[in-house]
Amino acid sequence: MPGGRWNAQAALAAVLLVLATVSGCVRQAEPAPAMQRSTPPPWSAPRDAVAYIEAAGLKPQPVNNNQNSGMIELRITVDGKPVEVPANIGVDRVRALHAVVHTHDTSGRVWLEGQGSGAVTLGQFFALWGVRFDDRCLGSACGAMVVEVDGVATKDPREVRLAESRTVEIRATS
Numbered sequence: 437m438p439g440g441r442w443n444a445q446a447a448l449a450a451v452l453l454v455l456a457t458v459s460g461c462v463r464q465a466e467p468a469p470a471m472q473r474s475t476p477p478p479w480s481a482p483r484d485a486v487a488y489i490e491a492a493g494l495k496p497q498p499v500n501n502n503q504n505s506g507m508i509e510l511r512i513t514v515d516g517k518p519v520e521v522p523a524n525i526g527v528d529r530v531r532a533l534h535a536v537v538h539t540h541d542t543s544g545r546v547w548l549e550g551q552g553s554g555a556v557t558l559g560q561f562f563a564l565w566g567v568r569f570d571d572r573c574l575g576s577a578c579g580a581m582v583v584e585v586d587g588v589a590t591k592d593p594r595e596v597r598l599a600e601s602r603t604v605e606i607r608a609t610s
Contacts, residue, residue, distance in 0.1 A: 467486045467487040467528075468484050468487060469487055470482070470487040470488045470490070470491035470563075470566060471566060472566055472567065472568050473566055473567050473575060474568045474573075474575060474576055475575055475576050476514070476575055476576045476577070476610075477512075477514055477519040477520075477575060478519065478520060478522075479519075479522070479565060479566070479567045479575065480522055481522040481523065481524045481525040481526075481527070481539070481565065482525075482564075482565070482566045484528065484530075485524070485525075485526055485527055485528035485535070485564070486528045486531060486533060488526070488535075488563065488564050488565075488566055489526060489528070489533070489534075489535040489564060491563055491564075492535065492560040492561075492563035492564045493560060493563075494535045494536060494552070494556070494560060494564070495552070496528065496531070496533035496534070496535065497533060497534060497535070497536060497550045497551065498532065498533065498534075499527070499532050499533065499534050501549065501550040501551070503550060503551065504548065504549065504550065505547070505548070505549045505553075506547075506548040506549075506553065506599055507545050507546065507547050507548065508546050508548070508598050508601050508602060508603065508604060509544055509545060509546075509602065509603045509604070510544050510545075510546050510561075510603075510604050510605075510606075511544055511603070511604070511605045511606070512574070512605075512607075512608075513606070513607050513608070514574065514575070514577045514608045514609070514610070515577065515608075515609055515610055516609075520542050521539060521542065521543075521544050521546070522539065522542055523539055523540060523541045523542050524538070524539060524540075525538055525539045525546075525561070525564055525565045526538030526539065526561075526565075527540075534549075534550075535550075535564055536548060536549060536550040536551065536556055537553065537556045537560065537561050537564065537598060538564070546561060546598065548598055548599055553599060554597070554599040555597065555599075556597070556598050556599065557594060557595055557596060557597055557598065558583075558594060558595075558596040558598060558604060559593070559594030559596075561598065562594075569593070570594060571591075571592065571593060571594065573608075574606060574608040575608075576610065577608035577609060578610070579608070579609035579610050580608070580609050581593075581606065581607070581608040581609070582606070582607045582608075583596070583604065583605070583606050584603075584604070584605045584606075585601050585603070585604055586601060586602050586603055587603070593606070
C-alpha cells in the first residue's frame with residue numbers, strides 16, 4: 437500500500453509531539469510534608485524524600501553526586517529482634533535527588549556521598565527515615581536504649597557524626 441509506511445510514521449510523530457507537549461505542561465506534585473513516626477518497626481523509607489531531606493536540614497543533591505564517598509554499617513534491634521534498614525532512605529527517585537546520607541539496599545550499609553557528607557549526624561539520618569530518635573526513644577520503643585559507635589557507648593546518639601564512624605549499633609527496648 438503506497439504511503440502506508442509514511443502515514444504510520446507521521447502518526448507516531450504526531451502522538452509523540454502531543455505527549456511531549458502535554459507532559460511539559462503537567463507540574464510535578466508538591467511533596468507531602470515530612471512526618472516522624474512513633475510506631476513499632478518495621479519502618480519503610482519515605483516515598484517523597486525531598487520533604488524529609490529538607491526536614492533533616494540537608495540539601496537535595498543530584499543522584500550522580502558521589503564525591504566524598506564513604507559508608508557505615510548500621511545495626512538495629514528492638515526488643516531483641518533485628519530491624520531492617522530499608523533501601524532508598526534519603527533517595528527521591530521521582531526527582532532524581534538524594535541526601536548526602538542515604539541507603540541503596542537493605543544490607544544495613546548507609547552511604548555518605550556528596551558535598552557536606554562529613555558533617556551528617558545520626559539524628560539527621562533518622563529524620564530522613566522519618567522515625568523518632570532521641571536519647572531514650574526509637575520509634576515507639578522508649579524503654580532502655582544503647583547506642584554504640586565502633587563498640588563504644590555514646591551518651592548523645594543524635595550528634596554522632598557518621599563520617600567519623602564505621603559501625604553504629606542501636607539496641608532499644610519497649
